[in-house]
Amino acid sequence: MSSTSHVDTAAAAQDGAPAPASRRRRGVRRLSLRDRIAVALLLGIPLLLDLAFVWFPAIGTALLSFTKWNGVGSLHTETCKPNVPSILNNGCWYGVQNYHQAATIYPEFWPAVRHNLIWLAVFVLIATPLGMLFAVLIDRGIRGSRMYQSILFLPVMLSLALVGIIWEFMYSQNYGLINTVIGRTSDSNAIDWLGNPHLNLWSVLVEATWRQSGYVMVLYLAGLKAVDPTLREAALMDGANAWQTFWRVIFPVMKPINIVVMVVTVIESLRAFDLVYITNKGINGLELLSVLVTSNIVGETQRVGFGSALGVVLLIISLVPISVFLYQTFRREEAS
């Protein structure tokens, strides 16, 4: 590697080494051939990978959602014919029929949307404030704050699959900790926390909140560390109490972190999959959009177009927080 330094001396010399101090970046055209090859490799390989395995499929989802395809045979551009057995109507252009069917005759669709919304609401209204409260209390440096932080963060280290398994011992009908403590383990009065379709979403949301609030806590702790301590001092001098100081002084300063937390909250509630899958494969009260997407493509009956349409629904919802985040983050750089 050391040989490179003097090989390129000539290139750098004709480059005009003392560049103006105001110039922050050096244009590609001013680079030597060798450097240009390095740029192409350093940028090109990851870009190809990202395009091939993330963006190409993302666009593919949008396109496939307008087709009817069982994954066998080829795709073509002919419009699907009505009143023809589906075996003859394969790989064809289906228009918005997939979306229409999802919204009208697919029984799991609206429950899944509702469950995703409840998931989001619980994350916004319970997990996030709880995580923020943990962070604020710990940030004030009360005794044992490091221990509290370690304990509250512990669930974030565990995979969601593991969280699901661990909580089954809490929730189990006949031997679980909760039912034993409240004395409802006999077959007649036992509460089926994870089996009862009116109850299991909330039980799983307790698990999800248990993990999510630790995550939010650490994000806010990072944000609070960045708050200038003199701001707080000044507010206290002016006679503000802790509550006012937080909401009027600290919270507005943490705006960037609030946006990160908002993005994490929305995306995590759309991605939610592992917990319900490990609990009961996402049926019987635990339907989520992510589960429906998955079951339509890797299940027995493959409905690629239909599954894609459900994926597009997820995509459109997720684009809202993603755009807000990107706008907030990159606005300044675009300007400079």
Added chain:
Amino acid sequence: MTTEALTAPGKAATPSAPGRKRTRPWGQVASQAFLITASVLWLLPIAFALYVAVRPYSDTRKYGYVSLPHHLTLKNFSDAWTQSDMLHFFWNSVLITVPAVIIVLALASGVAFVLTRVDVKFNVALLILFTAGNLLPQQVIITPLYRLYLKITLPHFVSDSGLMYNSIFGLIAINVAFQLGFCVFVLSNYMKSVPEEMYEAALVDGASLWTRFWRLTIPLCRPALAALATLLTTWIYNDFFWAITLMSSGDKRPVTSALANLQGQFVSNQNLIAAAAMIAAVPTLVVYILLQKQFIAGLSLGASKG
């Protein structure tokens, strides 16, 4: 003030400990009470699963799971380990996680360097492209990705299925592609803080672009790389979705997704499931205990530059 002191006598003795911020004692007591309660609730599920794991099956069947221990044993751990072939699944996890983490960090630091230090016209647009890719829910891309994985053939020495689908190589590829965005975002923010003068000095010395990247930038980014490495190790090790959807056979899956199968295998013996779950948690807990600082630093790096 007196009533609060009475309800929590232990804390009333030290109302004005030196070095504390100016919080009133009752606030201290309430905060402590709240955090202690939360900590107990947060530890309880893990502690209970651990308790189930260290009790023999005969014991829990006789007295129930919520009972005083009559015998404690580590036999469940050894049984779970041997009966479920956990070593094999752990090895799968290693084969996926280690290469994936190294490749992501190598590729992401290259991209971040080019995007922060070379004007390639579309720097911000490319940065947005990478960052946004990581924010998409996995389910948005899974349908075409699954078809793609069934179409791409690989030589048999890379994948015995002959396809991207159901191969360790395929899982590494998607984990790398998916995590790239986050690492590019974090590393480019970090690299922006390197003073421009250092690069000007390197240019005067005639350092090539590669030298400026490999010899100058990478050593300076070591703290960020360490933080990201711990974070990525945990995330990729904990991945469940890619392994469930892009691998058909249970025996190639990493340990996190293999747990779902183990659950079915040991359905009659909950103690063994608890033990297996605890064993699967060990690697992340080791990361947590040894590298907690780096781990949290990694999260903060992603968050603080909003």
